[in-house]
Amino acid sequence: xxxxxxxxxxxxxxxxxxxxxxxxxxxxxxxxxxxxxxxxxxxxxxxxxxxxxxxxxxxxxxxxxxxxxx
Numbered sequence: 001x002x003x004x005x006x007x008x009x010x011x012x013x014x015x016x017x018x019x020x021x022x023x024x025x026x027x028x029x030x031x032x033x034x035x036x037x038x039x040x041x042x043x044x045x046x047x048x049x050x051x052x053x054x055x056x057x058x059x060x061x062x063x064x065x066x067x068x069x070x
Contacts, residue, residue: 002010
């Protein structure tokens with residue numbers, strides 16, 4: 001039987017999986033709509049993607065990775 005801490009960890013992982021699955025479905029639906037409309041250009045450029053992060057260090061990391069890749 002799992003301990004309390006293990007249950008909390010598993011709960012957090014499940015919530016994260018649900019969040020990203022929902023996000024993926026929304027992105028796929030947007031791609032399908034754009035394909036049906038005949039648009040081939042992406043709606044957002046790399047620099048325009050919004051990031052929902054609380055910690056400043058993670059925001060800086062995202063910015064640095066964006067500068068290197070784009």
